Amino acid sequence: QVQLVESGGGVVQPGRSLRLSCAASGFTFSNYGMHWVRQAPGKGLEWVAVISYDGRNKYYADSVRGRFTISRDNSKNTLYLQMNSLRAEDTAVYYCAKDQIVGSYAFMDVWGQGTTVTVSS
């Protein structure tokens, strides 16, 4: 079945870096755009970034642009989020999510279970 499994979360000091991974299975990963969405403790959902099916196009939320980089390796069916210059307000559960539409962007139809990032000194 379609599955997304995130990893790489942890506790990190402000200003440091962390890289999240999302392993995909059960679908043709290289056909779909992929998103990162986060949820701060007790808060709602915040879209973070998206990457096109071929990795050529990337978009970011204003809150992370210039600090976070989304990438993918279609040969490994894996999505990444490189997070630099981390701040306390980046503390959240980070979900990867598959876009529903082939070759473009729409909504998220499959979500991973999430990985927790805590930024604290």
Next chain:
Amino acid sequence: EIVMTQSPATLSVSPGERATLSCRASQSVSSNLAWYQQKPGQAPRLLIYGASTRATGIPARFSGSESGTEFTLTISSLQSEDFAVYYCQQYNNWPPWTFGRGTKVEIK
């Protein structure tokens, strides 16, 4: 950026009763509106897309409707497993993809 406003923040409903959740977009999003359900400690799950199309495996008691920039999620007869937080999301004007703040459906 399109702002999505959900109401109420909390809805107290008895099992078996109908629940009506609202979501308003700050400008037109056409029918490009999705609803997600999130239970504590779990990832969001897609319920509705295209404002009114149920996702695969979603029971018929969940329905979505729209009127201009106003969207409604109706749960016709609440089951115990339906108590959760529900989010609406627009995917018409991106980036960014924007979510409402959520409506918590709790047991009355």
